[in-house]
Amino acid sequence: MKTIELEKENLLTKTNTMSGAQALVQALIDENVNLIFGYPGGAIMPVYDALYDVEDQLNHILTRHEQGAIHAAQGYARATGKVGVCMATSGPGATNLITGIADAQIDSTPLVCITGQVHSHLLGTDAFQETDVIGISMPVTKWNYQVTRAEEIPEAIAKAFYIARSGRPGPVLIDITKDAQFEKLKYSYQPFKGMRSYQTKNNLNQDQLRNAADLINSAEKPMVLFGQGVILSEAEKEFKTFIEKAGIPAAWTIMGLSALESDHFLNVGMLGMHGNYAPNKMTNECDVLIAVGMRFDDRVTGDLSRYAKQAKVVHLEIDPAEIDKNVKADVAVLGDAKESLSALTELLQENEHLSWLQEFRKLEHEEHETVISEELRPSVEALSMGEVLHEINKNTKGEAIVVTDVGQHQMVACRYAKFKRSKSMITSGGLGTMGFCLPAAIGAKMGQPDKEVIAVIGDGGFQMTIQELGTIFQKKTAVKIVVLNNEFLGMVRQWQELFFDKRYASTTMANPDFQSIVKGYGIAAKKVTKREDLESAVSEMTNHKGAYFLEVKVGKENNVFPMVPTGASVSEIRLK
């Protein structure tokens, strides 16, 4: 036994001759990866065999579906700020990753996805489980590359991590043919240093900074919109100093949520279709609009031709392709948000805009009276999604990581969940991928085991990746799952109610008994149908050590308001 182990060590450290599969695993270790999510199959078996030897260094989590693996890697990346890694076999394994890759691409999540591929001599022959995953994934990856020789592996992996995490992060896919996994190479690993065709640093343009500062200093009604860029460049502190120094109200996109604590006096809430009343209205009132690390998604802007036309726009952004893409910037500051913000703050005068802030407060009050108070403390019998979130807030005190799926509950969670810490809201923003939540919550919990992770899911989305209950069961992952059950594909039903004459085509759902299903996976479970049971159930859930499933029956035909109907301007936001 001893000698075998010694020999193995010798193989890895002294001679450095190893198989491509071993080299891949070693390269992951050299990139400080200790957790990967995946699913084995024929074309990736040599890699799994190599993983078997390093289980103590590199923990592989077997999910129940490759989509589960990639969403888990996304949740891990979003909760930790590190690169998420997932692995799948060729063909169907690889194609099952695609939704997650597309999600990570549009939400700028750093991922390295590794797929096995058929033998290089079989490429293009329609071999068993061959798909052109390089071709399929090209439109949705930041970079992808097919390895056909073992000696390419160390550099390909180093480059993959470099590209995934630098600049505007994104998913990278490395496809490795089976023969390259078997082939021997002499291993040496060097972190990737950069390439001429991919420049990650923009030198801050001093003139643009000056111009931005001039606009901000002379603004009377400035407003900041911030997105995930603040989180991705870990610029939370710089951001706060920036808005505090200049006294500017700041509103967030759902991707930027949690970068600034919820109860900060300058935090004026959520932008966009189901965002808060004040920031949407005031977008069309402000004189200077400062966008930080956000990309003016159409769900945020509504009708572009009537979006902030009165304002001068300052755009702080790392990706040159985002400048002027949707909203024309009067001043664009290219660069990493952390650097841009601290340089810009230097040039700002201390200021406060109290009467302007007061105008936000007035609208906030109006929204509170018409929407929020009823949502948090309903006067009707049916439970609301908002009161569940309210109850969760009371228990977690803003310390939990909240992961959501897509739909009404997502909008409600974004609107009402409270946060004290950055990287605490994990949601599928750009792609709106149902099924994201459960596996992403698993990844988040594994990345942040000491944090409470609460998955808020609709009864529809829960059933899209419900198989990941198996992963929770096997790994004893202590995620808290809250299914807000309205027996409808709620968000679509809301649109049918408002825009399709209540013609509920294929949105009603006969659901199984989730309690029995979840209990089958050994997960503690409770169902709440009455208001008086909610408080104790939520506190039981948050006090529970292991995984916990809480199902809450909520009003079947509740709607999320306010709302900017499609095609409307943000200032036409409806309170009911």
Next chain:
Amino acid sequence: MKKRYTISVFTENRVGLLNRVTIIFTRRKINIESMAVSDSEVENVHRYTIVITETEDMLKKVVLQLEKQVEIIRAFYHEDEQIVYQELALYKVPTDILVAGKEAEKIVRSHYARVLSVESNFTVIEKTGHKDETHALFNDLKPFGILEFVRSGRIAISKPMKTLTSIIEELENNIK
């Protein structure tokens, strides 16, 4: 207003990049009118010359999206006045039309076209020029019967004097 633009894209020499380049256009349903790919004066740097008709606003977005791709070094766009450009067309015609009558021969001469190859039953004529010029020859030869016709994509050299070598040097210094 839509206009004709020539985009020059300089890339690393990598399998699959062509696909990445074309995706940027097809995703926005932009028709690529012509595309030519070759090496450049710098070793291992490939150059794509792409012609599209688009608004300047859309064009700028496309060029930024091109530059965003990891293995694309730089992308530029030009209007026709800012470049020197050329295309090449080949015409296969029956040899008798050049022998029998003088008409076809005169046409070839007046277009400053070149005879590339003469076989007993067909002749290949070459004409370099802008599209309207190669098209004009096509129209003139048409009555005599054209057996085959092919035109290359536009290739173009820009008039501004900054060299690719100096651009690449700058980029390489940035990562040192």
